Amino acid sequence: MSHTIESIEFESSIEQENAEPNYLTASKGLKSWMFTLDHKRIGLMYLISIFTFFFVAGIFALLVRTELWRPTKLLMEAKTYNQFFTLHGAIMVFLVIVPGIPASLGNFALPLQLGAKDVAFPRLNLTSYYIYVIGAFFALFAIINGAIDTGWTFYAPYSLNTGGSVILMVTAVFILGFSSIFTGLNFIVTVHKLRAPGMTWFRMPLFVWGMYATSIIQVMATPVLAITLALLAIERGLGIGIFDPILGGDPVLFQHFFWFYSHPAVYIMILPGMAIISELITTFSQKKIFGYRLIAFSSIAIAVISFLVWGHHMFVSGQSELAGMVFSALTFLVAVPSGIKIFNWISTMHKGSISLKTPMLWALSFLFLFSIGGLTGVFLAVLSIDVHLHDTYFVVAHFHYVMVGGTMMAFVGGIYYWWPKMTGKMYSEKWGAIAAILVFLGFNLTFFVQFLMGSHGMPRRYYNYLEQFRTMHQFSTVGSYLLGFGFFLVLLNLLHSVARGERAPANPWHALTLDFTQTSSPVIEHNFHHQPTVHTGPYEYGE
């Protein structure tokens, strides 16, 4: 029994699709997009921007990996290499993966899943997007003006003394932070106040729960990053002496300030991914999700505990042993809710009617790759092990497994899932599967060998390396090209569908959430013909 509808002429929806404009065609012209207040258009604009930066930062990654083909110089000087990995990291973190899913798929699908006509503050939403664009321009300008080589983490005292446009770059990130805060604020109010009649908290789709938890972190943590970067910029400009030891400051204080945001930030990155996986697993198993409340509460638990573990980035910074032990223990704790989700998803699949459509292939990749990534995070949380693995390729592999193997897999799966709603078209399943497999293979080839390198002592961010690591680096470089090609195929597949794809039905996946049961493909401008009301939970398959 799906969400019961009050009054909808669903039988004539095909006629309505033909007759009625959708959100893409309802108004025309550049200005109608530039000044739109429609969450779907804003989500789509974000999606295009975010993926543009994904490919830009991806190219920097390929350049880095190419340089590492040989133990000594191949293409570039060391300073350029440092700039390239900094840019790869900074663009990926601040322009792609933090805004990532929330700004694009969150904006598009959250109001639909809630049965709302839009987010709570549509003008704030558009403002958020323009703040993102302005921040992106600042970042580009900073790069052109003198690319920084500090790593995306801007550690003092190096960031205080190095050349390059540090102040411009941190200003860019400061601005981008506000985009993130306003998006989170908008979602929290939307979830609290704009749910359809009858949709209690525990009848919301789990995607919404995940986005809500993410929004809490965005709102609470990002201001701390803002003030940290402001302090960094002011110290560079005025020498106030907070972080620079020569001026009486403390560089470890910078790390505390920085990681207080940046650790919760990684949960801003993964929680939306997990939110999508809940939808994909249940829809493509055509089975009610196992442990709805546990998954919902685990998202909130992750959000809360994420604020308590920042010191695990600083085990070797000189902080006290006691601090190290406490952060280590709390980090074990934060892994538990993630583990709960994995088991609940697997249990959902058990005895489900599994359909291996493209979104599900990405979801299955997520389950495998995120498990590895998450587990290796727990290894790193062990103090005695981290002493050896800190700042090695093991850490690099860990975070790429969770951010790419986790979040990016879920992101692409979500894009394929909601593609019919966004474009009204179906993509080619054959090419979708091929791309998914190539990405999976390319990803593992690139990054699995990095666990091995790291445990053998290969340091991260190094331009030159010892001969014994050459073969492993070469595997990794070949893998990176395959990975890049796979993502490029995804892009081609999706773009081709817009031009030549079949028209999408309203509910191609037989999902039971309002975003599929109550909308056409593509969605109409005001989302629903009549206000939906809800009488059951969102995943009542086979009942």
Next chain:
Amino acid sequence: MVANQMSNSRFPLVSHFSSPHQQVEASKLGMWLFLATEILLFGGLFVFYGVYHYLHPELFKAAHRFLNVELGAFNTVVLLFSSLTVALAIHAIQQNKRKWVIINLSLTIVCACIFLVVKYFEYTHKFHQGLLPGYYFRNATVPDPDQAQVFFSIYFMMTGLHGIHVVIGMIVLGWLLIRVIRGEFNSQYYVPIELGGLYWHLVDVIWIFLFPLLYLIR
């Protein structure tokens, strides 16, 4: 969102909300969340203060004597009074007493100006004494000048960021005042004034914490 004077409902309902009540509740929740982010923003500076006060207590005690407690206390009273006037403005619009809304909002803005003028005098006095942040510090009478400059850096950063928020508050209140004069609010619709008032109260509360931490160190 201009109030439609001609419609039966005197509340400008935006289309994606289903009722005025929902719209008001959403706006207020949004504002409270925004205030929480502001508190976290200042929180970083309070941590900066806390760390260095803990590490150099004597230095803080000695350096703070260069601040003018009387002016600081006067500013505190001015801001507290301005919070009262903005609350009175809201009380007045609830009773449709437009004249009193205009008077009270204007008083609030005047208080903000007084606050900034006092700060201007405090700052220029410090510049003359060479008590400037970081590289620009030029005062030999402070005990342990190399370390002491941290106190003044903190002072300028905290009061400076607060001052920026006072200016933002003034702009918001000024814009609200213009809208009141234009007749956009009435006893059924005055949410923007409430939101502006909330913001102003936050600016006041932050100063309430700043003042003792900077001016009243014992």
